[in-house]
Structure formats: C-alpha cells, structure tokens
Amino acid sequence: MRKVYRLQAIGGSYYIALPKEWLKRFGLGKGSHVEVVIEDDGTLRIKPIEIQEEVQEELSKIEVEVQDRETLFSLLITLYLRGYDIISLRFKGSAIASAIRDAVNRAKNILLGFEIVDEDSSSIVLQVLSSSDTEIHTLIKNMYRISRSMYLDSIVALIERDAEKAYSVEARDQDLNRLYFYITRVIRKKVVSGIVEPKELLKLVDLRMVVKAIEEIGDDAKKVAKIVQEVILNDIEIDINNAEKLKMYVDELDEIYRNIVNKIEKVVPLPELLESLYTCEKIRSGLHNFRKDLIEKDPKALTLLSEAIYSYEDIATHVYDIISLISSSI
Template sequence: MEFKKVQCVKGSYYIYLPKNWCRKFVVGEQKEISMRQLDDESLLILPRDRKVEAQKELHIEIKGNNSLEFIMNKILTAYIIGASRIIIEMEGKEKIPLDFQTQISMLTKGLLGFSIIEQDASHIEIRDLSQSNVIKATMKQMLSKVHLVFENILDVLQKPEDLVHQLQLLIAQDDIIDEYRYQIDRQTHLLLQNPSLSRQMEVSPVECLHFAQSARSLERIADHLGDIAKEIIKIFEKTHTIPKEVINLLQKSLNYYNAVMDHFYRSTATEMHSKLVDMNRIVHEIHESPPTIEEEEIYLHLDRILHHCADILEIRINSAVFRQLL
C-alpha cells in the first residue's frame, strides 16, 4: 500500500494521483475523474467514463419450462455471489405459480440478512437488509450451533423416553447450519469483490477465505451428526438401548470439538498443532472398539467428524502463520 501526504492550501485538501495512472486515464481534454465515498469511509477514484456500480442486481425471469429447483438454485447462487437485490418475475408478466411463491418465501427466510420487501402476483423483490461486516460473528454462531447439536444428541441419549422424536428434531437443525455457511460464502464473495471492506470487516481476504473453508468443514460435521442421529434411531428401534461405547465415543468426540472451538480464535499455531496429535489418539480408540454392524456406521461418521475438526485446526494454523507474515 502506498501512502500519500495530504496538503492543505487555503482550506482545500489535495493529494497527488499516481503519475502512471494519470498518463493512462487523464489525457487530452479529459481532466476529470469520478470519485465516490464508500460506506466504509474509503474513497473510490475512477476514470470519468467508468461507472461506479452502486448495487448488484439480478433479474430472474421464470419461463414456462423452468423448474422450481432451477429458480431456487438461481436465487441461492445470486445470494452467495453477492447480489444485493433480486427481482423475480414470470415471463410475460403472468402470475407466479403459488408453489413458486411459497418456496421462494421459505428460501428467503433462510438467507441471513435477506428479506422480501415487495411482492404481488407477478413480481417478487428480495433485498439485502444486512451489514456485510459480520463474518466473524457468523462464524462464531456457526461454531456454537454445531456444538449445540452435538451436545443435544448426547443429552437425548441420556433420556431416551422420547428419543426418536427428539433426534428427528435435531436432524432438521441441519438446514440452519447450511444457512450460516451460505452467509459466510456470501460475505467472502463480497470482500473479494470489494477489498475496501477488509478494514470494516477487520479480516483480510486470505482470512476470509479461511473462514469459508472452515465453514464447509463445519457443515460436513453437522451432516455427519445428522447421519449419526439416524443410525442411533435404527439401533434404538431394534434394541431399545444405546450401546455405552457409542455414548462414550460421542462424548470424546464432542470434547475434541470443544477444544477446537476453544482454540479457534485465540491460540498459537503450536497450541493448535498439539491438538492435531490428540485427534490421532481418539481416532485410534474408535478403530480399536469392536463395533457391531449397527454401530459401524456411527464410528465411521465419528472418524470423519474428527478429521473435519483437524481440517479446521489446520486452516486456523495457516491463518496464524499468515498473520505473522503481515
């Protein structure tokens, strides 16, 4: 980054623009530039004929042969890549089918920060009403939510009176965790498209990418927890009991996940590396345990959870080392 001295002459402030830039864009009779103060208080300077993009907008027209899944995927993609306004209309201004309206409304509720601000029979407008500087908070919420699902599974196993129903409710929590991952992906795209947001978000573009990588591992952990819950239901419906070794290994895996959470923001690379060694010990215990056929699937999922935890630690080690380079 280059620093310029600001000069004050008779109450006006001046800085010199880079000479090479001026030679390229301030030529002939063209002596003007366009300048805009952004929301994060930074200044954007462009050649006069270069338009400043005020808002990223996507218009989606539903054609007769478009499936609901196609339209939903298009909305989700627009959200992730950083669109701030999405307008959905039926081809020929026809009425949007009721099932499309219902599913679009449900999807929007899951897009953190987005809301339908205008809707009639043929038109839906979705807009970003959030701030783009909350990636650390979103990451913390996602870590906590996965922890809560993990902990709740163990709590349910201690009180099996309504085990099947309670586990089914926990399986449904996976959608909420997916929403956090979408939000982090979106925030990452916004920062990469607008580097000036880096100071506002208090995170570098590289660290933002590391958050996105960690979020994907967390999403996979949540998926495995859901699969474990399904396998436990199968075992319980057959035997009306839960093997103690399953509970024991679940608890050890949760303890390891908690250690990853604890080290996520405030540990050195050395401390996090020591936790990677602990992971190998727990994985060894899993493979030493002689499971029944019914338990084997659970143990495989626990193995993957521990490896995803290790992936998160490795990503955070990379972040810690990267900060030392700055």
C-alpha cells in the same frame, strides 16, 4: 489490465493520473479519500476508503426474466451467494406465478435475511435485509455453537434414548445451513469488492474453508440423530457401556473443538497447533479402532452403532481440517 503512465511534475511534487474506469467503478472524484500503501517489494497500492452508496447499490442489483421455473430455486441460491442485495424477478402468466412463489419460499427458508419487499401479478422483488458489514468471526462462532450442540445432544439422545432431543438436532441443521450460506455470501462479497488486501484475501479463503468444515460437522451430527431415531423407533438395544465409551471420545473431541474455535482470530504458536493436530488424530484413530472392534465382535447387531461412530470419526476429521487452517507462528 496493465497500462503505462507518465509521471507529471508540478513544483517539487510528482503526480500521476488515475484510470477513469477505476474512478468510475468506485464512484471517486475530486475530494475523495484514498489509502496509499507501499509494499515491501516496492509496489504502490491505492485503495478507495469511501465507496459511494449509490455505486454499491447499482452493483448489487439484478433483474431476472424467469423462463425456467424448474431451475429458479438453484438460481436464487447462486445469486444470493454471489452477493446480490436486490433480485427482481419478472414473469408472465398466472400459471407460472404459483411455481415461482414456491421456489421463492423454499429459498427464503434456507437463506438468512432473504425477504420479499415488493410483489405484484408479474414480478417479485427480493432483498437481503441483513447488514453487509456483519462481523464474520461472530457468525462463525454462532455456527460453531449450533454444530457443537448438535453432536453433543446426539450422543446424549443415544444414551438416554431421547427421541425428542434427536428430532431437535435434525431441526437445527436448517439454522446451521442458513448461517453457512450467509457467511459464504459475506465472504464472496468481500473477495469480489476489489478493495481487500492480499493478506486479508488469503484469510477470507481460509475462513470459507472453516465454515464449510463446520457445516459438515452439522451434517454428520444430523446423521447420528437420524440413527438415534431409528434405534428408538425399532426398539433396538444398544449396549450402554459402548454408548458411554463413545461419549468419552466425543467429550475429548469437544474439548479440542472448543479450544480451537476460540482461537480462529488469533495467531497460535506452531507447537500448540501441532499438539492439537496430534490429539485430534489420536481421537479419530481411537474411534476408528473402537468401531472396527465392534464390527468384528457382532457385524449385524452393531451396524447402527458403528455408523454413529463413523460419523463422529468424520467430525474428528473436520475438526482436524479447521485446526490446520488456523494461523500459526513459529
């Protein structure tokens, strides 16, 4: 909201009154500290340094009267992602209570730090117990490690015909999703806080896209793991030479992925980024041509292997997207 204020002069200094609604929003008063920044365009920006804990707590609570148990699961995910720390569910009747608890348990399985802290016959109180100041870059690197282990283990499981390893890849996808939802929540809380600087806001948007790409890498690795399970279950023969060739491409892609994720927090020279983009696209193109050649040779027998190659093509695309989001300098 735009308002015009008149400058006041006291002695040799000039003063301006701050909007009461702004002070109330952040719990500021006499003695509170604020940061004053003069932007290049002459804009004067005032940012609260300290926000009262009781104000934060009030903003992060919500109470819900449960009317439709069918949509409760998706509602819990939405409230979690919007940054609510405490969610109180109110309901009537024992008939609906069981369905509500089922939805709550499903949400707990995929949402990091989401726990029941109070419960009775007509209410359940959920709270996100994880710290709100968790370092985003640390969480992203955790996601990266899980996604990387998934696509590497999937190709090894294919070569070694290791069903147990393939099943473990599928199980890891849930851990990856939990981190994805949590990082999305942390980023959204920062964005809506109203105290994030414009440059940091842009970086947060980029990081949100990075974690989505990493989550999709996990999804594609899971697809490969399912293909491996089908190959083993149905005793389908895969030419070991083709599998080894696929692993060669995966190893090349892995080198790019490892290198770029370690630079997410840094500003990378533009020529280096362009070289990474070129190499990544070259790998993706190589996978595409490899798959195309196999299909032309024997369309029926190579269906599953070609599907696995296609998933790694998609992984290469996601890695390319991550590279394009890294900050660069000319």
